[in-house]
Amino acid sequence: xxxxxxxxxxxxxxxxxxxxxxxxxxxxxxxxxxxxxxxxxxxxxxxxxxxxxxxxxxxxxxxxxxxxxxxxxxxxxxxxxxxxxxxxxxxxxxxxxxxxxxxxxxxxxxxxxxxxxxxxxxxxxxx
Amino acid sequence: xxxxxxxxxxxxxxxxxxxxxxxxxxxxxxxxxxxxxxxxxxxxxxxxxxxxxxxxxxxxxxxxxxxxxxxxxxxxxxxxxxxxxxxxxxxxxxxxxxxxxxx
Numbered sequence: 650x651x652x653x654x655x656x657x658x659x660x661x662x663x664x665x666x667x668x669x670x671x672x673x674x675x676x677x678x679x680x681x682x683x684x685x686x687x688x689x690x691x692x693x694x695x696x697x698x699x700x701x702x703x704x705x706x707x708x709x710x711x712x713x714x715x716x717x718x719x720x721x722x723x724x725x726x727x728x729x730x731x732x733x734x735x736x737x738x739x740x741x742x743x744x745x746x747x748x749x750x751x752x753x754x755x756x757x758x759x760x761x762x763x764x765x766x767x768x769x770x771x772x773x774x775x776x
Numbered sequence: 777x778x779x780x781x782x783x784x785x786x787x788x789x790x791x792x793x794x795x796x797x798x799x800x801x802x803x804x805x806x807x808x809x810x811x812x813x814x815x816x817x818x819x820x821x822x823x824x825x826x827x828x829x830x831x832x833x834x835x836x837x838x839x840x841x842x843x844x845x846x847x848x849x850x851x852x853x854x855x856x857x858x859x860x861x862x863x864x865x866x867x868x869x870x871x872x873x874x875x876x877x878x879x
Contacts, residue, residue: 686868695873696814696863709868712777745819752825760826761867762810766819 651675653685653746653767660773661736667772671729671746678724679704684749685729686763687720689742697742701749702729738774745769778802780864780871788879793854797874799847799864807843808866814873815860823862824849851876 657669669687676683686701700710700720710718714733722729729746747763754760779802789795799809807827814820822831824840827847837852851858859878864871 688870696812696820696870698865698868698870701868711868747820752831753829758808760808762822762825762831763812763820763865764822764831768819 651748651765653748653765655744655746655767655770657744657770657772659771660775662776663737663774665736667731667733667736667740669731669733669744669746669770669772671731671767673727673729673746673748676748678722678727678729681705682751684761685722686747686749687729687731687744688747688763689740689744690769691739691742694742699733699744700731703749736774741772741774743769743771778805778866778869780866780869782862782864782871782874784874785872786875786877788877789854790879791854791856793879795851795854795858795876797849797862797876799842799849799871801845801847801866804844805866809840809842809847810865811838811840811849812863812865812870813858813860814863820863 653673681704684703687699702708702720717734719732747766749761750764751759752762781800783798809827811824812820828840839850841848861873861875863873
């Protein structure tokens, strides 16, 4: 059974750095067909993709948040870590990680889908 | 960056209705487009990939279409469990969502 579980602080102060951990089971972070994304959803708002990391270590980031985000993985621990600096009250949201799996391929590219999601962890930014 | 838009932002429909949601990309993305369903308090469900291919286990009343910049998600006969918010996604970008409510 594939599961992902987010962990991290419930409350952070403005200007602090948020560190979130996604612990996965049922698949390997070294599997070439797999990756992990972080997504957030502020209260009453839409899903917002933050960052992703692939099995080979390649990363990509939301361009509007890129300077504040770092994603990394430790395959031996089955963990993906996201850090976000300079936290602000507008960053209050539910933060989720999701497995990205290659669901389709052509000669030109791989198509990924977020097929299994963690339950999410709520982070409030307040002094 | 490629921007994704959806229309309508929300709609009200009845059980049994045929519902179509539109997603548009700011530049061509071939058919590299996913759809997700999200219910309050639940994790999102992966519905469709490559614009028109149904993820395993997704009911056949869901279908997707389109290529290039314009895409659709259609529910052929709306069921009570389909009331949710639907998001299109291209790589790292989600659309703003379409909320489907009960009329």
